[in-house]
Amino acid sequence: MNSDANDFRCEPQLQRYSHHRHHSTMHVKESVHRFLLLPNHVAIVLLLEFLNSFRSFGLRFVLYNYITNEFGISDTHAGAILGVKSLVDIAFGLSGSILVDGFGVRRVSLAALSVALMGRTLMAFGRSQRTLYAALFLFSPCGDALLTIGLYRVALKKLSTPLTRPLAFGMSYAMLNMAGASVALSVDWMRRKAGDIHIDGNWSLVGGVYTPVRQFIVFTWIVLFLTLVVAYCFLEDCTVVDPADLDEEYSTPTRGMKMRSSDIADDNGTETSTICEHREENAGNDDDCNSLRQSIPSDATTAEPMVSGSALQRWFPQSFPAETEADESHKLRTVNGVASRKLPRYKVFRTKYSKAGAGDTSPCRGVVHLLKQLCFTLRMRSTWRVLAFSFASVPAAMQWTAGEIVLPPFLERRFGERIPIYTIQAIHMIGCLIFPPIAQAFTSAIEDFRVMLPGLWIMALSPMLLALMPNVAGACMWQVVMTAGQVLWSPRQDSWTAGLAPTGLEGLFFAIASSRALLSPLGDVIMGKMNAIYNPNCLDCRDQYGHFCGDATRSLDAGDDGSSLLQCMSIQEGCNIFLDGPQESCPLTCLDCPTYEPTNPSTFWYILVVCSITSPLLSWCFLPFLRGRHPREDGCYGVCRASVNRFLGICGVPEDGSSCQIYSYIEEEAEDEEEEEEADTGSESNGIAIA
Numbered sequence: 001m002n003s004d005a006n007d008f009r010c011e012p013q014l015q016r017y018s019h020h021r022h023h024s025t026m027h028v029k030e031s032v033h034r035f036l037l038l039p040n041h042v043a044i045v046l047l048l049e050f051l052n053s054f055r056s057f058g059l060r061f062v063l064y065n066y067i068t069n070e071f072g073i074s075d076t077h078a079g080a081i082l083g084v085k086s087l088v089d090i091a092f093g094l095s096g097s098i099l100v101d102g103f104g105v106r107r108v109s110l111a112a113l114s115v116a117l118m119g120r121t122l123m124a125f126g127r128s129q130r131t132l133y134a135a136l137f138l139f140s141p142c143g144d145a146l147l148t149i150g151l152y153r154v155a156l157k158k159l160s161t162p163l164t165r166p167l168a169f170g171m172s173y174a175m176l177n178m179a180g181a182s183v184a185l186s187v188d189w190m191r192r193k194a195g196d197i198h199i200d201g202n203w204s205l206v207g208g209v210y211t212p213v214r215q216f217i218v219f220t221w222i223v224l225f226l227t228l229v230v231a232y233c234f235l236e237d238c239t240v241v242d243p244a245d246l247d248e249e250y251s252t253p254t255r256g257m258k259m260r261s262s263d264i265a266d267d268n269g270t271e272t273s274t275i276c277e278h279r280e281e282n283a284g285n286d287d288d289c290n291s292l293r294q295s296i297p298s299d300a301t302t303a304e305p306m307v308s309g310s311a312l313q314r315w316f317p318q319s320f321p322a323e324t325e326a327d328e329s330h331k332l333r334t335v336n337g338v339a340s341r342k343l344p345r346y347k348v349f350r351t352k353y354s355k356a357g358a359g360d361t362s363p364c365r366g367v368v369h370l371l372k373q374l375c376f377t378l379r380m381r382s383t384w385r386v387l388a389f390s391f392a393s394v395p396a397a398m399q400w401t402a403g404e405i406v407l408p409p410f411l412e413r414r415f416g417e418r419i420p421i422y423t424i425q426a427i428h429m430i431g432c433l434i435f436p437p438i439a440q441a442f443t444s445a446i447e448d449f450r451v452m453l454p455g456l457w458i459m460a461l462s463p464m465l466l467a468l469m470p471n472v473a474g475a476c477m478w479q480v481v482m483t484a485g486q487v488l489w490s491p492r493q494d495s496w497t498a499g500l501a502p503t504g505l506e507g508l509f510f511a512i513a514s515s516r517a518l519l520s521p522l523g524d525v526i527m528g529k530m531n532a533i534y535n536p537n538c539l540d541c542r543d544q545y546g547h548f549c550g551d552a553t554r555s556l557d558a559g560d561d562g563s564s565l566l567q568c569m570s571i572q573e574g575c576n577i578f579l580d581g582p583q584e585s586c587p588l589t590c591l592d593c594p595t596y597e598p599t600n601p602s603t604f605w606y607i608l609v610v611c612s613i614t615s616p617l618l619s620w621c622f623l624p625f626l627r628g629r630h631p632r633e634d635g636c637y638g639v640c641r642a643s644v645n646r647f648l649g650i651c652g653v654p655e656d657g658s659s660c661q662i663y664s665y666i667e668e669e670a671e672d673e674e675e676e677e678e679a680d681t682g683s684e685s686n687g688i689a690i691a
Helices: 003-016 028-036 041-070 075-125 129-148 151-158 165-193 212-234 287-293 309-315 363-378 381-392 394-405 407-415 421-443 448-461 464-468 472-500 506-534 603-621 623-627 644-651 664-690
Strands: 197-199 208-210 238-241 332-335 338-341 347-350 551-558 564-569 574-579
Touching: 028 165, 028 309, 028 421, 041 075, 041 129, 041 151, 041 165, 041 212, 041 238, 041 394, 041 407, 041 421, 075 129, 075 151, 075 212, 075 506, 129 151, 151 165, 151 238, 151 472, 151 506, 165 212, 165 421, 165 472, 208 212, 363 506, 381 394, 381 472, 381 506, 381 603, 381 623, 394 407, 394 448, 394 472, 394 506, 394 603, 407 421, 407 472, 421 472, 448 472, 448 603, 448 623, 448 644, 464 472, 464 603, 472 506, 506 603, 603 623, 603 644
Parallel strands: none
Antiparallel strands: 197 208, 238 347, 332 338, 551 564, 564 574
């Protein structure tokens, strides 16, 4: 292939960095420094991300056991309920995400939190299946669903720049998993330490028995109320920009539908270059670039960093001063041998949302405008790249569903209530709390799929450990290895998706990118079926609250010989299980239940391994299209091209054996500029000497 073709293969990746041609591989300290220079709006969004994730995980982790143990619902029925709930949530969530583009994050967040609070009230204090269904199928879609699909990601995307976005989304991912770990540890602590609480039945609304799990759901109700207060007091709709680090499409496409030419294939299937793509081609004529910078509102103010300047000076004494003049912010310097740029002076301004038909309140006008936005987004090749990878990763993502629906009953039914089920789940959450920011800081200079595809392989193979060792130790090892793979690919996917989102249509783009969630109801139903087949419950040996009948006591009823019988009891009530003699014991697990038919504990986990492996295989098959390096006629975007390097790239290595030189050319450019500066300095010195 000729050099022009090679240049074209690299073009889409260059487009991603064309707006900051002088971008360089950043030192980790510089990456952290840039992030800390962002305004405190970022910290508010991260706090809301934590509280919102605590609300979400607080229900997701315990919901399956909650409805099966306390409402007497079978495994198959519970899986169907969760599947229908997920489907309704997704339908409302995808539709509601579009509202963010018209009404802003603040308004949508406050409305959704208010509705979710009513639904959580029914979930925490309701006792009948009618209130359960109302909470799951009415209030959850209108409240929780809007908070789950991309709401705060839109805010974080607007509050970060391309250079800070990988670390920002890594921190967001860490907040999400910090909440998950906190939920898991809190639930297990309450299961071990907190006993059942009896409230007098005269209190009709809140009376009854509160098991530790129900107590925790009440606690999530308190957290949800706190989230509403924080959002009302502190959440604002703001946008942060760095004039030297602008997004590709900074001009709002909703006003003029200005489309990035690189994202739309022409009639011949090729892609044209974007404006300002190659600075050397535009030397001396930067009118287009200047017009892009002039789109920053005039009321934009200098952003106050989330960390004080004195603290930053102590933490980063060798970094470039933040007071760099704007017109010099593009110049390259070298720190510890690494090419770098001057640190930015961020500008912040109120986000202006364009509402369809601002001068016309006709509903038809709004529908037409929305359809135009949808068509605009679906015509972008980047949309289909994101969708292709999202759906390819569904089989591996089924492990998250298995961890929430299958693992807790698997451990509880086979090893008893005393097993710290949710602490074992916390291994995964704690790992995803600590390592994503570290991984993103160290891999931010590496091409996306060279990080994501190896992570997918590691995660896909991780259930093999639990299949080989179907016990508590195997569950812990599965969580550890799954975490190692997830921290590589999942946070990077969020950053990759956010970088491709068109400015002004982030809500719609994230909604479309979240379309893989349409398959999650199927996953819930499948996992419920898998529980019923490979991990059935033992209702005969448990009370109505889900406690095992593990304690023996003397029964008042006499046997045939006049002797008293030993009756099994739970911590709440007696069970219909009687022992023939003291040599028998009451069941502490389902395996001890006399009517239980045990199954092979490894079968399901082998099935999960086979299912998960399809994710990295599908991603590898479509990898040339996902990278966007080939035109349509080049073997169907390069997917149908066959070569040795194509097959060797199964772990993410480019088929041409290179990394497209995205970053190496920048370092060379930095060296060239330094040589030119040295030459200029030398010539000036010679001129002075001659004079």
